[in-house]
Amino acid sequence: MAAETGTARQVAASWLLPSAEAPTVAGQSITIDNGRIVAVAPDTKASAAGTLALPAFANAHDHARVVRVSQVGSYDVPLEAWLPYLALIPAIDPWLASVVAFARTARGGVGSVMAHYTRVQGLTDFPTEARAVAKAARDVGINVALAVHCRDLNPLVYDTHDDVLAKLSPQACDCITRRFLRPPVPAAEQVAMVDAVARDIEGDNVTVQYGPAGVQWCTDEMLRLIGEASARTGRRVHMHLLETRYQRIWADKTFPQGIVRYLDEIGLLNERVSFAHCIYLRPDEMELIAERGATIVVNTSSNFIVSSGLAPVGEMLARGCRVAMGLDGLAFDEDEDALREMRLAYNVHKARGFDVRVPRADILRFAFEHGRFAVTGAADGGRIAPGAPADLLLLDWEALSAELVEPDVPPLHLLLAKGRQDYIKGLIVGGREVVRDGTVATVDLPAMETELLATLRKAAPSTADMRTAMPELSAALAAHYGNDFYCG
Ligand SMILES: [Zn+2]
Structure with missing residues (x-):
């Protein structure tokens, strides 16, 4: 060969x-x-x-996660109730977690991946953890953008969480308060940390991006700081946007001028930015995104699995958007198969009868060209x-x-x-x-997977409090998103 x-x-x-x-x-x-x-x-x-x-394919939205949905019993749970399940995953050695995630990604056909690092293991300080993630990326040998997670708003729901806490037993309330409601690190410190980590680990096949979790999870101060820092440093930005109908309702109530116009005002709508999901974008917002040159990353399997909906891919393309593919740690068969993900997206979106919505060239750009650009910032890839x-x-x-x-x-x-x-x-x-x-060929994936599973099982008791609290929390979240704010 x-x-x-x-x-x-x-x-x-x-x-x-x-x-x-x-x-x-x-x-x-x-x-x-x-x-x-x-x-x-x-x-x-x-x-x-x-x-x-x-x-080689690119996976332009992922989280370097190692636990599949069914491993922690979170199958068939809508996103807003699914996110807390991540707290069931015990903290483990970040190198082991990342090396398995990146090696599985490589085996699935991906040469460039966005690791939006929303789940910090936290066993050491973050710069030390980031070094371990960068080492894992280099050990495996794929291009990795570490989008460093920044978040300082709405730790439990998209608005006030008092009604959620009020529905919990004292034990569950104590657990959720301890695990989710710690005061956030000040925005300026979080943004400075991204730049410090970048100075420390960038090089070879590793780059660093600002990774604000999403508009509903960041203060205006945080997002503006990132917009300014990105303009100053040229560093790229990756974030979630309009993944669920509840996020859309929250955004419409919070930004009368429109959430995408708001991002434009604060320097977060340009070629350096990529947005994951965008299921609930409106046509005028797609046009503005296209005009500014930002990238949209569509995650078809993930959107099915956590019941978020179906991204309007044909409409995005018709409006001139650059659309890339992501697996979001939630591939359809709980593997990391990028080829199947491309085919799934293509078959879902390609045509209605003879009306072709996604030409073949567009699905190929989606699979290997646009995502590589979002991950690496270089436009010379995705071709041989x-x-x-x-x-x-x-x-x-x-x-x-x-x-x-x-x-x-x-x-x-x-x-x-x-x-x-x-x-x-x-x-x-x-x-x-x-x-x-x-x-x-670069690491012994089967041996690492065996070690990982043993480590996770051994550490599982460390999240027993969360496991006990989950049924109550899930019921309270379902009631919260059925309330007047989201239905009225
Ligand atoms: Zn995601």
Whole structure:
């Protein structure tokens, strides 16, 4: 599959999908040197390689989480009641947690990932933890943007939480107060921490972004500070936006001028910013986002799983938005399969009869071009061409095409009809072989997963208080979001 001559490496492809807009071409040899693609040339011998090469995928919204929904009993819970379930996950060694998350991401076909770090393990100070996350990223070898979480508002619900606490027993109220209602670190300190962490860990394949949790979770002071800091430093910003109908109602009551116009006023609507979800955007807001060049990250599986809704992807594209793909730690089969995620999004949004809403080139940009830009800030990726970064995904063409009856079915049809991570043979990121023969080559993922599961099970009693309080909290949250504020 890959041969090395001197420092350069050759990758032979039976088929090459060079970019979102270019057709697949047969029999190509790709030369990689010093982390970049230096040549792509026809090679008749390459036809026998049994490989379909395409740009590595990007996962532009994730959280470096290691626990699947069903592992902590939070399947089928709407987002607002689901978020507190994260407190059931015990704090563990951040390197172990991150290395498993990044290795699973790589095995799922992703070369660049946004780690919106909303769940700090907290066993040490944050700079020490961030160093461990950066080390995990480098050990695995994929591009990681660590979006450092900033939050100082609405710790439990999107408005006052008195009615929620009033519904709880004294024991549950004590637990929730202890775990969720600690006074926040001052906004300026949180923003300064992002810059300090960036100075400490950035380099190679790791970058740092400001990661405000979302408008409903940050004070005006916090968001303005981030808008100013991003303009000053050029550092990118990643945040949640309008993920649920309750967030939309809260936003409409809080910002008479409109939440997207508010973001524009405070310097958080520009090319440096990416927004996760955006399910409840209105057409005029999509147009403003498109005009300012911000990126929208759609998370189809996650939106199904936590019952948030369906993003208007066709409308976003029609209004000119740059739309990228995210898995949000909630892939449909509780794996990290980026190929299936792309296919799911495509099948959900592609067309109504003959009215095509998502052209194939757009779903490919969604999968490997726009997300890479949101993660790395570099616009030269998502393509296999001389000068581009050497981020390649290599699929097993023999297996993918094994059942063909008609020999000339385009490779792209097979990719969109049945592509999934089982077909992944290799993943190359910055010229480094991260997945080889379908297995993560840089770290021992199965051994780490075994260690992780044992660690989580051993530490599970540390969150027993939360487990006891969950049924009461869930019922109180359901009642809260059914109240007049959200229904009236
Ligand atoms: Zn998220």
